[in-house]
Amino acid sequence: MTKTGKFDVIVVGSGPGGATVARELSRSGKKVLLAEWGGHRAIKGTLFQATVAASIPGKSMLFTPDFASVFRGIISGGSSVFYYGTAFDPPLAMFKKYGVDLAEEVQEIKEELPVKPLDDSLIGAMASRIMNSAQELGYDWQKLPKFIYQDRCEAKCWKCAYGCPVGAKWSARHYVDQALDEGATLVTKTKVKKVMIHNGRAIGVESIKNGIGTRFEAPLVVVSAGGIGTPVILNNSGIKGSGDNYFFDPLIAVMGTVSKIKDGGKEIPMATGLHMEDEGYLMTDMTVPGTLFRMFNAQAFKPHKMLSHAKSLTIMIKAKDDLGGQLSARGGVKKKIEATDRNKLQKGFERAKKILENAGAKNIYHSAYLAAHPGGTAKIGQVVDNNLQTEIDNLYVCDCSVIPEAWGLPPTLTLVALGKRLAKHLSN
Numbered sequence: 001m002t003k004t005g006k007f008d009v010i011v012v013g014s015g016p017g018g019a020t021v022a023r024e025l026s027r028s029g030k031k032v033l034l035a036e037w038g039g040h041r042a043i044k045g046t047l048f049q050a051t052v053a054a055s056i057p058g059k060s061m062l063f064t065p066d067f068a069s070v071f072r073g074i075i076s077g078g079s080s081v082f083y084y085g086t087a088f089d090p091p092l093a094m095f096k097k098y099g100v101d102l103a104e105e106v107q108e109i110k111e112e113l114p115v116k117p118l119d120d121s122l123i124g125a126m127a128s129r130i131m132n133s134a135q136e137l138g139y140d141w142q143k144l145p146k147f148i149y150q151d152r153c154e155a156k157c158w159k160c161a162y163g164c165p166v167g168a169k170w171s172a173r174h175y176v177d178q179a180l181d182e183g184a185t186l187v188t189k190t191k192v193k194k195v196m197i198h199n200g201r202a203i204g205v206e207s208i209k210n211g212i213g214t215r216f217e218a219p220l221v222v223v224s225a226g227g228i229g230t231p232v233i234l235n236n237s238g239i240k241g242s243g244d245n246y247f248f249d250p251l252i253a254v255m256g257t258v259s260k261i262k263d264g265g266k267e268i269p270m271a272t273g274l275h276m277e278d279e280g281y282l283m284t285d286m287t288v289p290g291t292l293f294r295m296f297n298a299q300a301f302k303p304h305k306m307l308s309h310a311k312s313l314t315i316m317i318k319a320k321d322d323l324g325g326q327l328s329a330r331g332g333v334k335k336k337i338e339a340t341d342r343n344k345l346q347k348g349f350e351r352a353k354k355i356l357e358n359a360g361a362k363n364i365y366h367s368a369y370l371a372a373h374p375g376g377t378a379k380i381g382q383v384v385d386n387n388l389q390t391e392i393d394n395l396y397v398c399d400c401s402v403i404p405e406a407w408g409l410p411p412t413l414t415l416v417a418l419g420k421r422l423a424k425h426l427s428n
């Protein structure tokens with residue numbers, strides 16, 4: 001079946017990269033089709049919804065050869081529906097080296113979105129205790145900027161990781177909804193297989209929904225299926241060079257037990273922290289919901305800790321891993337956590353251990369390896385140019401794939417900036 005003639009642009013994937021492009025282009029009057037593999041049900045903040053969208057083995061929960069779990073959200077709004085809402089500025093100088101200036105877009109985002117540290121009343125007891133301890137030891141550990149509408153946010157709510165049910169945490173779902181308000185069309189449960197190319201130009205996409213193939217036609221295609229989804233589509237479309245030599249920002253959760261904390265375990269994760277840039281990792285508090293905590297403990301072979309959620313302090317160590325590895329043709333993550341990355345995580349673990357001990361914690365241990373930011377799989381300068389166009393005319397990429405170097409940071413603010421910049425380029 002072919003659907004034709006109606007759209008100026010097809011955007012594939014509705015995470016922070018795709019939703020931003022779709023929203024901005026819709027606002028500038030373009031007829032946008034947003035093709036999304038996941039569904040568009042209201043975000044409920046339930047374990048069930050988070051499991052279906054972000055923890056299905058082989059689909060949204062992938063495993064590396066070291067059995068590190070890599071999560072992604074297959075849902076309208078992408079992984080940002082389940083992210084922790086921490087905002088980090090892009091490394092502007094690094095992007096400038098590739099001819100990409102994001103300063104103007106970063107400024108626009110800060111004027112438009114709620115990017116600032118939480119009020120003290122929203123910082124949980126566990127995050128405060130960790131921050132105080134780190135500061136006592138001389139670390140410049142501070143509150144981190146969050147993408148949170150604080151007037152809608154409730155203290156002691158812990159549902160960020162399951163998707164914010166009250167819309168307080170900004171996610172790309174907000175931009176999907178705004179794109180729809182501006183007239184964009186969203187097709188859900190639609191998995192794009194490849195881009196159709198004719199005479200060196202993109203002319204549409206082939207997709208599948210409930211086993212039925214559909215072609216959508218448009219003279220412009222933006223692939224934003226995320227760091228793993230995008231290279232699969234590019235390879236299926238005959239575009240070489242993507243899917244190798246990437247990052248996935250491996251992390252561990254360092255946990256220690258204290259005596260019971262009032263309302264322990266019910267708070268916004270990643271509210272405070274410190275970027276140890278020279279040592280190549282980020283440290284933050286990371287109190288997760290009880291089920292995730294129990295999963296961390298099961299994976300770390302600590303079943304006796306599974307009931308200690310309300311009295312466990314957790315620090316996340318997220319490393320800037322060296323580029324490496326391949327993706328399989330279907331998006332399997334064939335990348336190992338190398339010795340240099342393990343050393344970074346170990347160094348972070350030792351620092352976190354001292355911070356937790358100083359906070360009164362005992363029996364300190366860490367989770368298995370996890371990863372949450374696969375990217376660099378279709379890099380600027382290799383697979384796309386500095387306007388994010390591939391070797392094919394009118395075929396662009398805008399998501400975590402285009403990040404050109406090793407990373408180690410929460411990427412969402414950067415992806416929204418890239419989306420805004422691309423939309424300006426395409427509107428000219």
Ligand SMILES: Cc1cc2nc3c(=O)[nH]c(=O)nc-3n(C[C@H](O)[C@H](O)[C@H](O)COP(=O)(O)OP(=O)(O)OC[C@H]3O[C@@H](n4cnc5c(N)ncnc54)[C@H](O)[C@@H]3O)c2cc1C
Pocket residue numbers: 012013014015016017018035036037038071072073074075076077078079080081082083084085086087088190191192193224225226227229230233270372373398399400401409410411412413415
């Ligand atoms: C637990 C967790 C916590 C995080 N916390 C933070 C944080 O605090 N701050 C931060 O900045 N970042 C955080 N991140 C990372 C952040 O969410 C992602 O880096 C970001 O969402 C990536 O955006 P993207 O547009 O590249 O891809 P995604 O958000 O992954 O979106 C890709 C979209 O494409 C769709 N898709 C995939 N394949 C296809 C296909 N073939 N056809 C159609 N659609 C397809 C997917 O369903 C999805 O909607 C976190 C991530 C996780 C998992």
